[in-house]
């Protein structure tokens with residue numbers, strides 16, 4: 001076990017870098033916080049609750065960007081490769097966690113740190129070089145303006161080590177574009193503008209080399225647990241298919257079920273689906289498979305379009321690429337989708353927010369709200385593939401229409417007016433991923449109350465989408481949403497990958513998840529204890545939002561989902577009217593022990609969870 | 623005996639060999655019997671794509687029966703008839 005740290009899996013140390021005064025310090029990880037919040041997102045929420053005052057400018061030097069690992073990262077447990085970037089988001093204006101896979105998280109642990117806290121703002125562009133215990137803040141003026149992959153190439157060559165792992169921003173992050181992302185080797189911390197926070201600190205990149213290892217109390221127990229989890233991955237039907245087809249394995253099935261969001265969510269069936277499925281992708285462009293650290297699922301595809309106007313090389317496409325640029329914009333050309341994916345990485349922008357913002361603009365054009373004057377001369381009809389690619393470039397460069405769309409649909413709709421908010425597919429400012437809630441009440445209340453808004457990692461529609469529970473009833477859906485929140489947040493704190501959902505969930509925290517946590521840390525948590533940690537984590541994040549001024553009123557769905565039933569297909573007629581959503585919220589808040597009027601945790605609930613310090617912050621009404 | 627068309631995707635399609643196959647379902651002509659027949663015809667490779675060995679149950683997934691949606695967990699005794707079209711809405715899950 002790490003020196004002076006009683007629990008397995010931890011390095012016992014955080015690295016703090018203040019870019020304003022170039023201060024670098026190593027500090028002990030608090031044992032009580034590790035025990036109460038585990039790591040990753042839960043632990044970061046506790047740290048940022050303590051360290052960031054309310055109402056600060058997310059792009060100001062007071063904001064902090066935290067990269068945090070979990071105890072399971074860097075061990076042999078599969079699908080435990082992930083890591084989180086968290087900060088107050090310039091996009092959703094509250095606590096945000098953006099999770100990524102790959103190798104960077106384990107590498108930071110091998111260098112000796114559970115997490116990295118970045119504060120202040122450098123007076124000129126810099127990058128951070130973490131080489132075990134040697135830390136340097138280095139000049140990055142030669143990297144400024146470069147795209148993420150070029151930046152990574154330059155750093156690997158100038159540091160002289162091909163094996164280092166690197167987080168970088170692109171042009172969008174440098175420009176503090178609201179939905180700029182951080183590219184971590186080939187994986188993205190895509191959502192919520194974490195790249196803008198990094199850019200606001202004049203921090204171009206973080207390069208890490210670690211040569212240590214992670215200690216656990218009983219290696220044989222961890223080994224046996226890893227073997228068992230690998231067996232489950234290999235034999236669980238819902239995990240199979242990820243290796244062969246990646247996340248797009250479900251495109252055709254979702255379309256058949258009438259739940260493939262299409263034409264900016266005007267409908268949920270896409271006629272051009274046949275050309276953009278996981279099967280077609282495998283046949284036409286996939287050249288190889290890639291895995292994250294210690295993962296046997298290897299869901300990431302490496303794809304190449306060798307020539308022609310859409311020539312591109314990407315790690316993808318993922319389901320969300322196919323959704324955001326394919327069915328949402330009605331583009332049924334896989335090569336174009338690969339190019340769209342490549343452009344988003346090139347500029348460093350979140351592809352979900354990009355695609356959904358373009359879908360919104362296409363609908364503005366379709367309705368005559370936009371003319372060619374507004375679109376820089378582009379005939380921005382649904383299905384115009386080249387037009388879509390041109391607009392991605394404009395968003396990346398923040399030129400013309402791109403300047404408006406780079407703000408995201410919430411702010412763009414406010415500027416344009418004319419009822420365009422009715423088809424801005426966001427809540428809390430975050431554009432939606434490709435997983436509907438219109439036929440699924442637990443998913444609806446989960447999305448509405450989730451801290452990030454349009455994130456399918458605060459709630460999973462899978463239980464209702466697979467028929468594991470009856471999707472038609474409202475009964476018990478508040479409880480289901482809360483228990484799904486719990487396995488997700490505990491997973492984001494251990495930092496295991498949600499794609500292994502049937503193993504970690506899917507209805508509540510599973511025995512497998514608790515076994516992994518116990519094996520690595522040496523804790524012997526039972527279900528109730530694990531659940532309480534997750535509940536504490538969910539509540540501290542809610543308190544962060546409440547302290548920023550968020551209330552029950554902010555727990556909404558995109559207007560379209562509350563007013564427009566699915567017009568066709570097997571889910572025809574499904575939607576979540578406002579009254580239904582309010583009823584679901586009552587059910588959810590009651591189950592959680594939150595105040596029905598404000599939607600905030602009550603004094604009693606906070607006290608029960610050991611969060612008494614937050615009582616003073618979250619307003620009256622409790 | 624009911625002759626039905628079964629449509630599937632991804633790894634299940636790979637086992638059935640084609641996106642649509644025709645299957646004769648014996649009495650009782652139910653969704654459950656259809657899956658039994660698929661197991662008889664396609665054997666273990668099909669079974670392991672659908673049955674969860676850890677629970678011993680069929681995995682949860684939706685089934686499109688003509689234009690309506692039913693599920694593998696709640697509607698296994700649902701009747702089917704000659705000419706029905708059935709799609710296995712699986713695998714499904716997040717990105």
Ligand code: SF4
Nearest residue numbers: 079292295297299497
């Ligand atoms: S399932 Fe895919 S994304 Fe998740 S850890 Fe494994 S390879 Fe990475």
